[in-house]
Amino acid sequence: MKAEILRSLHVPGTPLIVPNAWDAASARIVAEAGFPAVATSSFATATILGYADGELAPVDDILAAVARITRAVDIPVTVDFERGYGLPPAELVKRFLDTGAVGLNLEDSNPRTGAMIEAAEQADFLAAVRAAAGSDLVINARTDSFLRRDGSATAQLESSVDRGTLYLAAGADCVYPIATGNPEVIRALTERIDGPVNVGFGRGERTVADFAALGVARVSFGPLLQQHVYQRLASTVLPALASGNNPFAC
Template identity: 45%
Template sequence: MTTTQPDKAHLFRSLHTLAGPLALANAWDVASARVIESAGAPAIATTSAGVAWSLGSPDGDALAREQALELISRIAAAVAAPVTADIEGGYGQDAADIAETVTGVLAAGAVGVNIEDGTRPPGELATRLAVARQAADRAGADLFLNARIDTYLFGLGDPDTRLAETLSRARMYVDAGADGIFVPGVTDTTVIAALAEDIAVPLNVMAEPGAPTVAELGALGVARVSLGSGVAQAAYAAARRAARELFETGDYGSLAGGIAFPELDALFSGTH
């Protein structure tokens, strides 16, 4: 069993392939991480939105760093697979904050992070990426640094120049130390292929209903496919369906198909 940080980091890097892209069904708490791992996940990724919701905060840099780090630590301790953490913009305002977050993520047991640009100037994320890389180097850790570009997710800028802007940001972020580039919000195969052709590091996209399959994305040049907050959203929708059925009709059919209690409970034996 792979147990050391260098071994897990090496394994995590090796999973980014075009022949079999790394498929990540993002977790938001220990239970979801254990369920996803038991389904055969080679790695566990967190969703910052799902984590924030589970802890009573909205998404978007509202969660306190300490809460995020504690959750990452709990997940990393509960699974054998390598863990990569979505840390939004880095949970901080300046270089010292970003360094503290990354140092904390490594101490929590993760081997990778996502850091996003959002609506910040691209140069600001480049600085944060460089700081994150320096913090990992100081810790003597191999950290997979995934830079998220939100041009498509947020519809930033002119649609006619969005691809060129995305590629420009990607080059800037790779130069700053990014090991991978994450472009959520794009499902058009022509755009995905163009991104993959011009981006020198593993390309990560986010899948949703109607998107190409994992294998099809691999054929387009994608090395990593994430579900983002989608699994958490589906889980909360299941909870709402069951509640509405109970309150409105007094019935319980929505509970059919749930994981059997003994099977779910057994996932946590030996985790305390």
């Protein structure tokens, strides 16, 4: 079962490296490179659909994009599903499982306003998703205290620990305190949250070995890979073509 495979890959100190794809072709590239799972990025998916991030893309379009990815690869697919696009938990789970994906991120701030959701409300939401899904979905509970700069640096850390602990108790499999790259903070999170912790790779400040030494269980990339490809296209390939040069020459 793909959900159990994905769940088993979250090992503190031996992190799952899960590149974020944005369509079937990029997902195939990830699978062919030998990665055991592929993720999506809400920003990257919205981009290819012609929308900004923040649950502005129609949920039907998002789910159709996910289904195309799952049809293209045999490895587990986990999806950045923002805060669920307003779907009630039971409907969310049914429609999501129909795509063939087995994991999802659910965040605890309002995607459109940035306002933090009350921790207890988010825990209830996660518990309802877990109750509807049973063990068929790997829930990665994203907490946005760092991203939204919710209080002082110390308050952000304490909030992330408290929220992460609450979300695991509600049935989440992993906690994702997004937007922190400080190794001391990452170490505090992995030591104080009694469950797998996901962090973002950033822009190369740390190696996979560094994350492993910090006790991280999952490393993801958000829209970074898509942005790198598109920036190369815009900064190198297209200008060369416009100048009459061959950008593909060895």
